Amino acid sequence: MDRTIYQNGQGNGAGVKAQTATTNQARPARSTMQSEYIWLDGELVPFERATVHFLNPTLHYGPGVFEGIRCYATARGPAVFRLREHLERFLASARVLGVTDLPYGLDELRDAICRTVCANGFSECYIRPLMYFDGPLGLNLDAYRPVVAIAAWKWGAYLGQEGLETGVRMMVSSMTRMHPNSSMTKAKISGQYVNSILAKTMAARAGFDEAVMLDPDGYVAECTGENLLLVRDRIIYTTPRAAILEGITRDTVITLARDAGYTVVEERLSRDQLYIADEVFVCGTAAEVAPVREIDYRAIGNGRVGPVTHHLQQLFYSAVRGEHHRSAEWLDYMVMEPMI
Ligand code: PPE
Numbered sequence: 001m002d003r004t005i006y007q008n009g010q011g012n013g014a015g016v017k018a019q020t021a022t023t024n025q026a027r028p029a030r031s032t033m034q035s036e037y038i039w040l041d042g043e044l045v046p047f048e049r050a051t052v053h054f055l056n057p058t059l060h061y062g063p064g065v066f067e068g069i070r071c072y073a074t075a076r077g078p079a080v081f082r083l084r085e086h087l088e089r090f091l092a093s094a095r096v097l098g099v100t101d102l103p104y105g106l107d108e109l110r111d112a113i114c115r116t117v118c119a120n121g122f123s124e125c126y127i128r129p130l131m132y133f134d135g136p137l138g139l140n141l142d143a144y145r146p147v148v149a150i151a152a153w154k155w156g157a158y159l160g161q162e163g164l165e166t167g168v169r170m171m172v173s174s175m176t177r178m179h180p181n182s183s184m185t186k187a188k189i190s191g192q193y194v195n196s197i198l199a200k201t202m203a204a205r206a207g208f209d210e211a212v213m214l215d216p217d218g219y220v221a222e223c224t225g226e227n228l229l230l231v232r233d234r235i236i237y238t239t240p241r242a243a244i245l246e247g248i249t250r251d252t253v254i255t256l257a258r259d260a261g262y263t264v265v266e267e268r269l270s271r272d273q274l275y276i277a278d279e280v281f282v283c284g285t286a287a288e289v290a291p292v293r294e295i296d297y298r299a300i301g302n303g304r305v306g307p308v309t310h311h312l313q314q315l316f317y318s319a320v321r322g323e324h325h326r327s328a329e330w331l332d333y334m335v336m337e338p339m340i
Contacts, residue, residue, distance in 0.1 A: 071125050080334060081331060125152040230277035230281075279309045
């Protein structure tokens, strides 16, 4: 499998030197997200032509919703993992934001994603639908026109290949995760990711791979782009849904774990419950299932990938590759239809 390591500017490994701001030369170019076509408002256009005007509300204020989806290579060809659930969340995000006139429904979006994957000839890729707005500046959403675009590209291990194999290092962020009544934690709203960017950037500059974010009450919420789970005495614990993004990978992992006979408990967790856990891992579409070996300079367990995390990683990869009994309900095989 082609897994180019995507450097988020993070360090990985004990004693990594704190990083200062990345220099221009070290910054990855947009070409790391290269494809031939991008689906833009109803049609496939060449990559270079998928541009938007500087005067649009999403660029200025951040209203917009997106999804992060992965397509995996399987014995039966490329298959998108839990596409329906991702598209349902995309539509739910738009609804939460208050959009009443999204021009595409679930079937049209599924078709658009299929065309984007097939036209680009990817056997596996990351897929990014975005709904952004066209229209005048000003803060009333009803003056905007929603537009949808979909890109796909090869995105390797989000937290680094080494992190997937030996565990990532995290710090608890001084940034609080958003309050559910000042942002919408159930929606993947573009502007809300500034909260994640602030936390992630500080963590990366301090030499960590990722940041744990606490909710406004001081309990563990999630990471900047993943949900978080811990294992203690072989029981899996994760935070309740109210103040987090309801991750589809989180749901996948919980389902696989329960199928395999583990007990999974959803309850509030304090930061020191992380420190004394036997195992901690994070999960998300981009990050997949990544073990955590250190938080705030405390080794988690023995500092190596724990047995439960390892088992769940294996179950996860067999599910996304079509080799698990759950695969049939979770994989949407992309069939290449002739382009007209
Ligand atoms: N919490 C947050 C804040 C989050 O952004 C993600 C996904 C998750 C949890 C996990 O959700 P799910 O993908 O449904 O399991 N983060 C996406 C964006 C990553 C990015 O940097 O962009 C992703 O993983 O696609």
